[in-house]
Amino acid sequence: MQHEIIQIPKILYMFAIYGMQVYSVYKSIYTAVLNRDSLTLAMDISDNSISFMLSIYNIKFASKLREDVLNLSTKHCYGCEVEHPSQTQHTCLMWTESEHLEMHFEEALVNVNRKAVINMWQDEMKKMEWSGWANRNTVDISERARETFIELLEDVDWCKKNLPKPDRLYNDVQNFSQLFQRFFAYN
Known part of the structure; x- marks a missing residue:
């Protein structure tokens, strides 16, 4: 009995081998095109990468808000003002x-320096990329992915859907402060 050799098209072979990864990328591109009014941003990073970068951005934002609240507490302190x-x-x-x-x-939220938050976020992403953490965890945080994420931050509709509302931010900053105090209470 002779066996017939069947040639499988390369794309089908890739899909069989990398099935879920190819599907995930396709799904993220499709979702990005559906969610944007203009087709100028061709997002080719996965939803996992966006979610990961968004969570790190939210942490940096809460950290900056906490820092600004503490600075405002000194700025508005009567004792500091009169050097009591x-x-x-x-x-x-x-x-x-x-x-x-x-x-x-509220004052800190209105006056938060978003550029400083993005710079803090960029520094953290670069550290993670250099450490090789992203490669081990299959999250794309390359420069191209970071630029795409920053473009998303400039999209008002995307921000309204994905960034935390003020009450959630308040809770995040409060939780962040409590964790910070616990961490440094032992040092």
């Missing part, structure tokens, strides 16, 4: 971080 010798007259020292957050969150 008693610590009890310094709200920057006497209030808890939660009290500062409650008092200054």
Whole structure:
């Protein structure tokens, strides 16, 4: 009995070998085209990469908000303003971080330097890329992927759908502050 040799087209072979990866890329391109009014952005990074970069961006944003709230607490402190010798007259020292957050969150949110957040995010992404972490975890955080993500951050509709609302940001900053205090309480 002779066996017939069948040649499988290369694309079918690739799909069989890399099935889910090819499907994931195709799905992300299709989703990106459906979600955008203009077809100028051809997004060819996976949903996993976008989700990962978005989570790191949200962490950096919450970190920056926390930093800005603490700076505002010093800026609006009467004791600091008049250089009062008693610590009890310094709200920057006497209030808890939660009290500062409650008092200054809205002002910090309105005035947050988004460019600084993007720079902090870029630095973190570069560190992860250089460490090889992304290669081990199949997440694309290359320069091209980062540029695509920054373009998404400039899309107002995408930001409305994907970035946290102020109440969620408030909770994130509050949780971030608590974790920060716990971490440094032992050092």
